[in-house]
Amino acid sequence: MRRVSFKTLGCRLNQAETARMAASFETGGFTLVPYGEACEVCVIHSCAVTRLAERQSLREVRAAAKLPGKPFVVLAGCAAEIKDHAGLLEAGAALLAGQADKDHLAEIVMKALGLTPAALPGESTLPRFEGRRAFLKIQDGCDFHCAYCIVPSLRGAPVSRPLKAVLRETEQAVEAGYREVVLTGANMSLWQESGRGFPHLLEKLAAVPGLGRLRLGSIEVSTVEREVVRVMADHPVICAFLHFPLQSGSDRILAAMGRRYTAAQFREAVEDAAARLPRLGLGADVIAGFPGEEESDFASTMRLLDGLPFSNIHAFPYSRRPGTRAAEMAGAVPPDIKKERVARLLALKNKKREAFAATFSGQEVRVLIEGKGAKSTGTGWTAEYLEARVTGSPPPGALLTLRVQAVEGAVLHGGIFQQ
Secondary structure (H helix, E strand, C coil): CCEEEEEECCCHHHHHHHHHHHHHHHHCCCEECCCCCCCCEEEEEECCCCHHHHHHHHHHHHHHCCCCCCCEEEEEEHHHHCCCHHHHHHCCCCEEECHHHHHHHHHHHHHHHCCCCCCCCCCCCCCCCCCCEEEEECEECCCCCCCCCCHHHHHCCCEECCHHHHHHHHHHHHHCCCCEEEEECCCHHHCEECCEEHHHHHHHHHCCCCCCEEECCECCCCCCHHHHHHHHHHCCCECCEEEEEEECCCHHHHHHHCCCCCHHHHHHHHHHHHHHCCCCEEEEEEEECCCCCCHHHHHHHHHHHHCCCCCEEEEEECCCCCCCHHHHCCCCCCHHHHHHHHHHHHHHHHHHHHHHHHCCCCCEEEEEEEEECCCCEEEEEECCCCEEEEECCCCCCCEEEEEEEEEECCEEEEEEEEC
16 A cells, blocks of 8 residues: 655745645555555655744654654645755655746656656546545745745745635535635735736636635735725635734834835725725734844834734744845844744733624634534634634534523633524
């Protein structure tokens, strides 16, 4: 028996790419087994956005080399693009597969092992999604070159998948029973084809018959966010959640980061989205302790976030990444100050998230059931990206309407109102 397992680190884009790689291995005659079980091939789909992520990828390679059966270990993805290949091979990787190798990884591995594929995957092969959502890659790469980000070096210039391929994969996911499709990309706002951009793609996908929900990843402010909001307002099938990477609320720090907007422009974009989309869930990324960040800069970030209707905040301490412009900048912020600022951001996140959840008391919301909880409850997420607990033992995969009877912290509780 040919068995393959995957360990995926990092972002939703990696999850979408793992789904495609897994399908290719299955088409080639492999059986997909859970990570940790005995297998002939183990793929570590790595992340290298931060040094911490890169080190974690290295630890996973070492662990995979010790799995039952001593598998042929493949390190795929961003960490394979790092120049220190000797260290990766010493850790136990038998094969390094960079970004350009992902679409042909099954063929590359089988050739390395002297195996003949049962069949070669074609464009019609449905990716092997895990769980109740289908993660759909629409583009890769980015050319924004923000001062702290190594993604352009690891993933290259923007490349868009053809509209026909994206539509076909969405239709396949719907036919396979997936109720929610999640769009992913290194910078989704850069998708384009024949002069048409991401909003056009959204309109086409939202019209796919039988699609339950369409969820978006991050959208960069100063790109197509206003047009995206207008499409969302016209198509309720698109989840009422937007994630806008902020990074800082200080114009001075935004300029040093190489971001493409001011704090005022960011505020206007968020206010426009909130005005057009009632009950909109809003998320933001924030970096605490970027080189040169003073307390006054951080205070500007806190004021901006506190004054806008965010329901989620991803807060990260700045991590120096060799190969980026920020790595050479002066004014390093001490680790204890970065830690303290992240704690303040997370406290603000919890306050705003609970306040947002409280507005749903007595309301009806759509929930995708993804698992089972205690006492005959189903667990899932609303379109606005709030956790929900549903009584009545609804089956995983059900997309239903919940009447919210109670709110505990940021979790909605209630019973099924309508299937």
